[in-house]
Amino acid sequence: MYIAGRILSSLLVIAGTLVLVFAILYVLPGDPTDSMIDPSVATAEQIANLKHQLGVDQPFYIQFIRYISDMARGDFGNSLLNSEPVLDKILEHFPATLALTAASALVSVTIGLVLGVLSAVHRNGPIDYLARLVGLFGISMPTFWSGILLIVLFSLQLGWFPAMGSDGWRTLVLPALTLGIVGAGFIVRMVRSSMLDIIDEHFMLTLRSKGLSERAVMYKHALRNALIPAVTMIGMLIGEMLAGTVVIETVFSRQGIGRIIGDALMAKDLPVVQGVIFFTALIYVLVNLLVDLSYSLIDPRVRRSA
Amino acid sequence: MNTFKSKRKSLHSSAALLLVLALVLSACASNKGSGNNGQQAQQQSTDTPAASTEVKQGGELTYALATSPDTLDPHRSGLAVAVRVIRTIYDSLVVQLPDNSIKPWLATSWEISDDGLSYTFKLRQDVKFQDGTPFNAEAVKYNFDRILDPATKAANAAALLAPYKSSEVIDEYTVKLNLATPSRAFLGNLSQALLGIVSPTAAKKYGDQFGLNPVGTGPFKFVKWEQNAEIQVAKNPDYKWAPELVTNAGAPYLDGITFKIVPEEATRIGSVQSGQVLAAETVPPQNIVALKSDSKVQLLGANTVGLPYTLFFNQEHEPWNDAKARQAVQLAVDVDSIVKTLYLGTYDRAWSPLTPGTFGYDASLENGVKPDLEKAGALLDELGWVKGSDGIREKAGKKLTIHYVDGTPNREKRNDIAVIIQQQLKALGIAVEVEITKDVRTVVYTNGDYDLYGNSQVNSDPNALYSFYHTTAPNAPKSLTRLSNPEIDKLLEQGRVETDDTKRADIYKQIQHYIIDQAVILPIYVFPYTVAADKSVQGLVFDSLGYPLFNGVSLSS
């Protein structure tokens, strides 16, 4: 019941997203022919012909109905720019983005957890301040800048990792680090604050009264409890990371849907934009659904009420 | 070996000529007094004679591109970056040499009818497409008709092909192209990669998807394309019909080329230095300067031809319909300073509406305009524009402003030109509002909402000027300049059809003079296509439009 409802409302959200994006793109000035044909060379007639061929001269509702009916048939359409089937395009780019997102999430969670826990355990001590400062730095730097700095240092100067490409784990290191640091900043904050909440809980007293060591109290009990709110972050984080790929994939010359959607948005390649939005929305919704479900796995309180 | 006949005066092909072009960059750099160009030129010349030393075969060139090609279907592409790859896969009927002469390629010879309306090409008989399809008259006809077919969604190729009307297959290897109107630019356009010949079999087979599965007759054949990451092409071992432009007439030395797409400048250039790629294109000026001292890296390049980066006045807008006002701006803008500051002496200043390599370029215009703020001020004073309290000139309560539009963000520092001109014109008392927009179509072409608009065009023929300076038909979209001068119109029309090169050159010189004298435009710079390459990369040359040719590239150890 709960899951069915969630899926239903998720579908609604995705559909709404598509309509919204379609509408935004429709009101965007210009069309794909802008980047396909040079107006200083081509004649107006040639441009009009091209537009007609692409169908971008049609009114909104016709374009939309056409799009929706194609979608309904499982046809995501073809790129207006080069006629590549959108589905192929997405499937080609998706693994790289998935790898990047997963690797970044891993970096975020690892760094975030370690720093967050350290910070909470050593509350108000030097370690706390250091950990928070590091976390804050992560969320205070523009990613494209920190990415370039990492490239210059670790790739161009030291030659440890490649500066570009999306094949092999070595190409993942720098971009995942860049993007992961941002997420780590959020997680540090979250873990610290939820750890501190937990530390104030009554049951901490019980645990200590049982004679448990501080290590067990903190890392077995407090951390386990603090992880629960942190898990919600992951859904949000995945969203942030998908968004982050727009910039990061460009900086690191990676394949990925962030790359194509940026280009497609600029070029107004509507089917591609729609397809990618559909996919990211699907991922986002799925991840959040998973997070909700995994919630009930890790938090017995939710399991009961769900 | 191919033999060819041409009615046109043909020049001897020579490696030396190619060299000149390939080293334009070095040359222009040495103009500004950089010291180490000689070394480079030397190095190039040692590479070139293929005969003298054994050219190393094999190896794979990694070549970093700045952006991702849109499609590898030449007839549909709209991006220069795509042409760099397209050129490796497809050949054209003819080739244009740096001296602007047209030479055989897939066509061995051609005849032009006296009325200039039909071109009859004799084709090579030993050419096969990479998919085995034989190259013949049918294929040529198919190609050009394909471009005309709206279903192809041809873009710039359609514009280049104009005024093409139809083809007739005379025999297996003879094809006649019919034009609607005569055009001196037509042959030149045929040499462009966008009018490259695609395999009819593959084009029919893949239809819409041909751009992802390209097949041509070129020296390299398509292997794979990972979008936004890399494009691989492999040596076409059967290739033996290279044009005169390259020294290696046979199959390329390289096993293949991997084009990497690396948009971030610092990474692209840095990865050559750190050995992650062997070559990278569009080197920014600041890196050119720095790379010159890098012993592992060489700089190669060629100036592009056609229209330089030019600022077009919109003569429909007051007061820029007045030559004096425009001249005032011309005198106030210190282009030398712009070029020196922004491009650090690595780009040439443009003086004419055409770039130096273009047919008919008038070198006498060079150094003709010198900044003179005083005179500029006097001109404006004369027109009644006087400085107000804020330093901005006004007349009848109206401020003197320039709406400056540029449509190419982040390219070749064009935005920065705007910033500098803004400052320079402020000194004259003109307020410059800069608008950088992606939507050039609406802002510039539809609404005409600009006083100054910056653009450039790579073109093989001076006829390019026609669409910028010829009076437009009453209901047709207006030209960028809105210039309407019967004399210029007449000259432009003559230039289109004049068959005598000397006369034709003269016609274009008159046009250029008029345009500069009347300050119709402000030419700014000539774009050099620049490549940073590892020193092991040898034999890279460029065609007359500045596109790299890999036929003769080899990798020394």
Add this chain to the structure above:
Amino acid sequence: MREAATARTLPYKRSGGRLTAIRFKRLAASNLFLFAAALVILFIAACAVVPSWIAPYSPTEMLTDSIMQPPSAAHLFGTDYFGRDIFSVVVYGSRDSLFIGFASVLVGGLAGGAIGALSGYAGGWIDAVLMRFNDILMTIPGILLALAIAGALGKSLFNIVLAVAIASIPGYARIMRSQIMSIKGRTFIQASQAAGASPFHIFWKHVLPNSLSPLLVMATIGIGTSILTGSGLSFLGLGVLKEVPDWGTLLSQGRGYLTVAWWICTFPGLAITMFVLAVNMIGDRLRDQLDPKKSTR
């Protein structure tokens, strides 16, 4: 039960020297950071308000003879490729950067706050509709939304602000809604209802004033986030070209010079980072301060 809170203060001599010393050090450490953050913000705010008092050069003055000079006594941050004094450009650039930060938070916070408040207070179908809409906005990654909006409306400072603001709406709406809902359940709301107050009165006088703190904290931190999003837009080519560009544009345009003249992009980058860092610190502290549970942290 926290009995400690109600216990009395001992005479100072009994409190023990060691304890006091530790406490003092900790206080000093936390306040030092806060003080530094406040100083950074104050200084940057001063830059935005009276740049001419701080900047030694005009930000548009191009010393074409000394382009790309490394930092020196004459040019604290060096000069850029126009020959402008980078320090002065950064000082003047704070204006637009702060404008992007503050204005987009104002717009996004107000709009998101209003949506969240309406949604949370009205409940029912209004809530359902607004929250689905919010979900939709949330599903589209913020930067894409901003990209589309900035693309749609054209490049201007105001449009950047609008783009960043709209992209930030769902976050504000969510937090406002949950806060409104939690306040709505508080006893003093029932007390007011029982007194016969109208829903409007209750909302305006009780619910809203008590719901603003989390929004305030989020908005504070949002100032930093907005500046970062804005700079991301610059990177993607949607920056605004002005005589005196904002930091994001400066950084984005200067990054090509990183290996040649590191100072051109480093200082605008540092300006962004320091400001965002400071704003985050203040925001974190504000969060702790406004959260009664956490006031002792």
Add this chain to the structure above:
Amino acid sequence: MEALLNIRELSVGFRTKNGLLEAITNISFSIQPGETVCLVGESGSGKTVTSKAIMRLIDYEKGSITRGSILLQGRDIAALPEAELRQLRGKRVAMVFQEPMAAFDPVFTIGQQIVETIMQHERVSRRVAWDRGIQLLSRVGIPEAAIRMKQYPGELSGGMLQRAMIAMALSCSPDLLIADEPTTALDVTIQAQILQLLQELQQELGMSILLITHDLGIAAEMADRIVVMYAGRIVEQGAAEDLFARPRHPYTRGLLQSIPPLDSVRGERLYAIQGSIPSLAALPGGCLFHPRCEYATERCRAEAPPLVEQSGSGVACWHAEQVAAEPAVRSKSAALRVEESAAHDEQSEAALSGTDSEILFSADHLRKYYPVKRKSFTAPRTFIRAVDDVSFSIRRNETFGLVGESGSGKSTLGRVLLQMEQATSGKVLFQGKELTGLNGAQLRPLRKDMQVIFQDPYGSLNPRWTIGDSIAEPLKVHGAWTADERRHRVEELLGLVGLDTASASKYPHEFSGGQRQRIGIARAIALNPSFILADEAVSALDVSVQAQIINLLQELQQKLGLTYLFIAHGLQIVRHISDRIGVMYLGKLVEIAPSDELFRQPAHPYTKLLIESIPQPVPGQRGTASIQGEIPSPANPPSGCRFHPRCPFATERCRKEQPELRPLGEDRYAACHYTLL
């Protein structure tokens, strides 16, 4: 015999922003093996800090022992290093906390947490530990112990959790069990069960118990010895019998007197200690209790009395002998007194509420169901039946008390009556006017006649408003009062509830709990309503303050002619203030009766058992946990009589047939097939 625990001159301080705060000062007491000692006092007295100090748990709350020693079997806990301390905790000394829900880690199963404790202290296999856990759970009366072991804390009721907590505390057979308000968060019926369990376990295991409680009834029931704390100091200690029979400290005596006995004369003022525990940032000089003390003299103001101690009994008062000489607070058992006072009560009953009194409020077949989220589309729609077919009426000028365990629906009933929630069905009539059909706007003007006093006085005040504004809010909302008039009225109201007029410009956090409840009352009476719903209005207050508020409410009722619906779970209080009482069980009214009759002779078995669960502040009179089991879920009430699973008298008929509320003579109703009358 050597004391198990000997606390000597212990002082505990906490580090705060304003320096070190001393929470307990110089306390000494001891616990003998097998003895139960009760630590008694109001909130802020330092009793919890004392209990935590014994295990050095204050270390984690920025606290430290500043002076004195805690000798456990001769070893000084105050000086032990952390590692050795941990060996004591859970092994030698174990602790049970106030809120069982919050005391377990919610993300580990009960079993995991018990096993963890065992394995921390004993080298046994997990399997052995698990089996012992099952035994322990069974021992503390948890059915299906093996299953419970695998459940998470959230899956058990509060009562069950507290049992599990006790099981966990006992898992390593401690010598001393510290129980900090172990039953405060529980219903009186469950409280009785838990207390009984503790007594049984103590006898069985021979351990000592330190029981911390604010409830003197519990202390009387459980304690061998009692230690009374006030503001961080011990004011009196002694054997339970002695202390209850002859309290020597005015505070102890006051506390005893504040408890409304089951035989008090209704309408009579309760004894109340004036004022409240001092805002302890600034304690008074001399004897800390002197500002509230009837016996205070100049000497008390000037000089703090020492705790004069001999053989485990002592008092810190200059006037101890004078206090001890006062007549006993309670000399006979309460039950006896009820019988005796019956005659007197009946007289006053007739005088107070004639049957012809005008009906102010009436409920007619009132129902309030909350839908439960369905687990699947096909699952049947289920409801929590919070109020299920309730009909009764409240007469003008009377106080109608509503009692029942938590989950009985008493608060919901109150809220539905006042239309703060919409009834699912049924009618509510107020002054003859039907409220149930009215919309929000139509109701609003009527609200000035019916007001509410809430349980949580702090929560019911907008923290951002001055209390003057809060009190004036009803005036502002309802009518044409000028700002000046409002100010005057607020001052008048503050006077009425016994607060300084200067309080108007202060904020809620500047007041004590009792004062805040006075503010709540002032707001409720601002518009001269005819009816006030007091929903657990005194439940959150300390005993001494509770009495003050009850007195105030009664006073105001007389002055203003108010009608009260008084909802509470504290039965003594309800009895004291109410004319008639309704008893609720699982959404149903099971009995309505005049309050004395209800207590003297309950008609419904539930009522009877409920009354018997109340701990009496008379030592030696051990209560019996007469109601077994716990209140079932209102989503799925038992068939027939809802009480039947817990009813000792239940028959087949009770299981099948639902008894209706039926009259049992004048003004008495009960819903039982076999009434006890």
